[in-house]
Each structure stands twice: as C-alpha cells, then as structure tokens.
Amino acid sequence: MKKIGLVLLSWVVFSCNSNKSSEADSGQTASSNQTTKTASVTYNNPVLPGDYADPSVVRVGDDYWATATSSEWAPLYPILHSKNLVDWETVGHVFPEKAPAWADAHFWAPEITYDNGKYYIYYTAKKKGGNLCIGVASSTKATGPYTDHGPLVCQEVGSIDAFPIRDEKGDLYMVWKEDGNSQKLPTPIWGQRLNEERTALIGERFELFRNDPKTWEGGLVEGPFILKRNGYYYTFYSGDACCGRGCTYGVGVARSKTLRGPWEKYASNPILKQSDTWKCAGHGSIVSDAQGRDFYLYHAYQKDDFVYPGRQGLLDEITWGKDGWPQFAKNAPTATAAAPFNQNAPDIYSLIEEFNQKTLAESWQWPVNQKSNYQIKPESNGQLVMKASPAELGTVLAQRTLTGDYTTTTLLDKSSLSNGATAGLAAIGDNSNAVGVSVSKGDLVLWSVKDNKVTTLEKVKAPTENTVQLKLTARKGNKLEFAWSTNGTAWNQLNKGQAIDAAYLPPWDRGVRTGLFAKGPVNTTATFDWFKVENLD
Structure with missing residues (x-):
C-alpha cells in the first residue's frame, strides 16, 4: 500500500x-x-x-x-x-x-x-x-x-x-x-x-x-x-x-x-x-x-x-x-x-463523502470560471444536488488525485435527470481535456475530450433502475477504465476491456482531478448520493 x-x-x-x-x-x-x-x-x-x-x-x-x-x-x-x-x-x-x-x-x-x-x-x-x-x-x-x-x-x-x-x-x-x-x-x-x-x-x-x-x-x-x-x-x-x-x-x-x-x-x-x-x-x-x-x-x-x-x-x-x-x-x-515533533501522519487509504454535512468539505474544487452551483441535502440521507450547465464539461466538482493508482465510485440518481440533462464521473485535466462516463434517461456514454474535441468511445442503453453506480479505475495515472452497476456488486465494463490512454490530461502546471459533473440546460439538476476515492496498491 x-x-x-x-x-x-x-x-x-x-x-x-x-x-x-x-x-x-x-x-x-x-x-x-x-x-x-x-x-x-x-x-x-x-x-x-x-x-x-x-x-x-x-x-x-x-x-x-x-x-x-x-x-x-x-x-x-x-x-x-x-x-x-x-x-x-x-x-x-x-x-x-x-x-x-x-x-x-x-x-x-x-x-x-x-x-x-x-x-x-x-x-x-x-x-x-x-x-x-x-x-x-x-x-x-x-x-x-x-x-x-x-x-x-x-x-x-x-x-x-x-x-x-x-x-x-x-x-x-x-x-x-x-x-x-x-x-x-x-x-x-x-x-x-x-x-x-x-x-x-x-x-x-x-x-x-x-x-x-x-x-x-x-x-x-x-x-x-x-x-x-x-x-x-x-x-x-x-x-x-x-x-x-x-x-x-x-x-x-x-x-x-x-x-x-x-x-x-x-x-x-x-x-x-x-x-x-x-x-x-x-x-x-x-x-x-x-x-x-x-x-x-x-x-x-x-x-x-x-x-x-x-x-x-x-x-x-x-x-x-x-x-x-x-x-x-x-x-x-x-x-x-x-518526524520533527515525534509524530507522524496517518496513511490515507480512502476518501469518502456521503454528503451528510451542511457544506462540502474544503478539499472540493471547481474550475475558476465556474460558480459553485450545488446544494447539499443532509436531511435526505445525504445528497448532493448539482445545477447543470451547458458548458463543455458542464458543472464540475472534483478532488485532487493523490496517486496514479486509484478507483473512484459514485451513486447517481438517474431519476433526477430531466430535459436532456446528463451527469456522471470523470478524470479531468482542465475544461478542454477530460475522460468520463455520462448517464442520461436513455443512454450511458463513455467519452473523451482532447483540446476541446469530443469523441464518443462507447454508447450503451442506460439501465431502467432509478439509480446507477459509476466507477473509474486509474493505473499509472494515465490508464483509465470505466464500469457501471445497479447494485455495486455486478459491474459492467465499458471501453471493451481496453484501458483508455489519458496521458494527455494533465496540463503542464497541474495534476489530474477526479470528480462529478452535470451538463444540460441551466434549469436542470443531477443528484448524487455519495462519492468515494480508494487509493490502490
């Protein structure tokens, strides 16, 4: 570890x-x-x-x-x-x-x-x-x-x-x-x-x-x-x-x-x-x-x-x-x-956000040119409601990655999507470079953005259930795999078993972030129940 x-x-x-x-x-x-x-x-x-x-x-x-x-x-x-x-x-x-x-x-x-x-x-x-x-x-x-x-x-x-x-x-x-x-x-x-x-x-x-x-x-x-x-x-x-x-x-x-x-x-x-x-x-x-x-x-x-x-x-x-x-x-x-004071730092093995506090943790980030468009609902057993944006990546909330090997998972309430809104999970370099998976009412889409050019990598029918779990696995920082599940046990692998090469993601002065996004008309929203990052061996 x-x-x-x-x-x-x-x-x-x-x-x-x-x-x-x-x-x-x-x-x-x-x-x-x-x-x-x-x-x-x-x-x-x-x-x-x-x-x-x-x-x-x-x-x-x-x-x-x-x-x-x-x-x-x-x-x-x-x-x-x-x-x-x-x-x-x-x-x-x-x-x-x-x-x-x-x-x-x-x-x-x-x-x-x-x-x-x-x-x-x-x-x-x-x-x-x-x-x-x-x-x-x-x-x-x-x-x-x-x-x-x-x-x-x-x-x-x-x-x-x-x-x-x-x-x-x-x-x-x-x-x-x-x-x-x-x-x-x-x-x-x-x-x-x-x-x-x-x-x-x-x-x-x-x-x-x-x-x-x-x-x-x-x-x-x-x-x-x-x-x-x-x-x-x-x-x-x-x-x-x-x-x-x-x-x-x-x-x-x-x-x-x-x-x-x-x-x-x-x-x-x-x-x-x-x-x-x-x-x-x-x-x-x-x-x-x-x-x-x-x-x-x-x-x-x-x-x-x-x-x-x-x-x-x-x-x-x-x-x-x-x-x-x-x-x-x-x-x-x-x-x-x-250690200067005969104390050492605990090891970080996982990061879990259940959205059960009134505000987001200080470690969450978003693009400078974006408003922090979200609402926390701890009274609903912990939910994050993100206001969608028509921008290239939509509204983004992300966390710093701490290693090249990690798994990010989240639970999206698919029933919260309406009027063409999509939402999901992504690895993000900046607004012009990202790889992610989007969920809409009807489809689940794996995509990449490189220098503002969007490419659809895979598209499948979205599950009929109201909620869907999404997973991103990174190896060596640049080898990405995506999967989805309705129960967190049986996972459906995307990208046909081939890792996506995301070496282009980090800008010269930044590291990769991993996080959530909501894209669509300004009056639409997406609801997430939890978010987790596990750092791997």
Missing part, C-alpha cells in the same frame, strides 16, 4: 512542520513553550499529497499555516493548518467564493507571512486583459476573511513570486521575479520598497541577481525565499524548467551582507534537485521551529506517478555547515525522515 496519508472526506489530513516567520524577522525563530522529544518516529513524504505546488508556510506561536498554488481551480489558495508540520488540515481559502475583481486566471505562487498582528498573502494572477501581476490580501486571522489590496506590480513580461522582507534598517521591501523566461529573456530577481499598508511599491527598484543560462539555472531563477542568519541574507531560489515531463527544476542559494547585495551564489548549487523517489524539487519556503531547526516545505514530482497527481508538497530539514552554507540530507528529497 502506498503510504499517503486517512481522509474521511469531510476533512483531508496532511502532514507538516511548525515555525513562526514574519515580515519583521523573515523566518527567524519565535518564542514558544513547546518542547521536542528526541525524534524516533518517522513521517513519509509527501506531507501535502496531491497537487500543492509552490507551498508556503509560516509559524505563529505553536501553529503552522500554509498555502499553495491553485492555478485554474477554485476556491483559490487553500489555507492549511498544522501543529507538527506533517499533519495538515485544509481550514479555508483566501478567496473562497470568487477571484479578485482585477484577475481572471493563473492563480499561482502565494506567499503567506505574518507581521504586526496581520496575515498577508502575496500572490500571482493574470490581470484581466493583461499579463501576470503580483497582488496582496490581508486578514487579522489566518483563516480569513481576507481583504484584497489589488495588484502591486505588473511588468510587461509579467511579475511573479513575491516575497516580503525587512532590511537592516527595518524598512519593508518586496522581492520578486520578472517573468522574462515567458519571452525567452533573462529573469531578474528585483527588490523595491513597499509601503506599510501594502498598497504600493515606492522608491526605485534594484536587482539582486538573475539567471546564468550557462549553469544549472538554465532559462530562469524564481521562487525566492529570504532568510536572515548570522549576519547574512540567504536567498533560496529555484532554477530551470519547473513543470511537466521535461522538468529539470532544482534549488540553489545565494547570500549577501545586505539586501541590495552584492549577492554570492553558492559554488555547490543546486543544493536540492532529485533523489531515487522524487524529481524536479523546488519553489518552497522555510519555517523555523521553537528550537531553531529550519525546515523547507517545497514541491516535487514523485517518480513513480510523475505528472498525474501533480507537484506534491514535501518537507525536509535544512542544516548549516561550518562554512555558513545550508545543506540537505544526502538522500533528499527524502521518502522518509525523522
């Missing part, structure tokens, strides 16, 4: 470490009464299983708070909580209902910080009619609600990956990457003063450093995180190709006595890249526990499942050499390591 971590689907539990970092101290240790036993318990990476790219973490007291990239899936920017850095629970979102008014896509690379009683989320998004910009939102509580302060910088080729830092005088600055690689240009890491209200950059910008294409950095450096230690600023950054099958990502570090430089890149870069289990490690943040230990929360692809679950969240400890440079364990990115 792959050890991933138990989710009874109202709550997804993850694993992670604790530390308080703030804009005032940029990652320095905070006071705490918490003590740590000698580590004799281990945890398994990933601590954030599934698609949690560009994770960021901060410690406030004894609480750890994290967030990660959402890309084109809402609700935007999950807020995760942990007491031990390995068990994580999603407790909210920065933008739970709708995107900021100024933005419409590419919700990437959030950075969570804490300063003077407020939490700040610096995030990247595509401006409506424009390019990538950096915005910021704030709240007096980690769980929100957050107030958006709008975009801070929008360069012609795009601005991304913000990090706030106070200099030696205590003045607030923002550091970020100019997205030159999108136009085959260099990628400077810039710094500029930021007002205390976080509403505007002030003064003149200056360059910290940029990518050297003749080295491991290749076409870019990005994802800066700055840590103050022993008279130096250390910038941890990522380089080369981040995502997809051709990824070559890694982590480097540079240091300087002052924020403005000069910056010295470590001669032994990259300090983190791949291991026997993980590849293309990068874009993370550092959190220090109450004892002063430093931990790096970052993402990587698992070699076995690779792109299908997406870039997953890993945790590894940073130690410091006598020369003052940071280092990771020789086997990092690790598969297993000593």
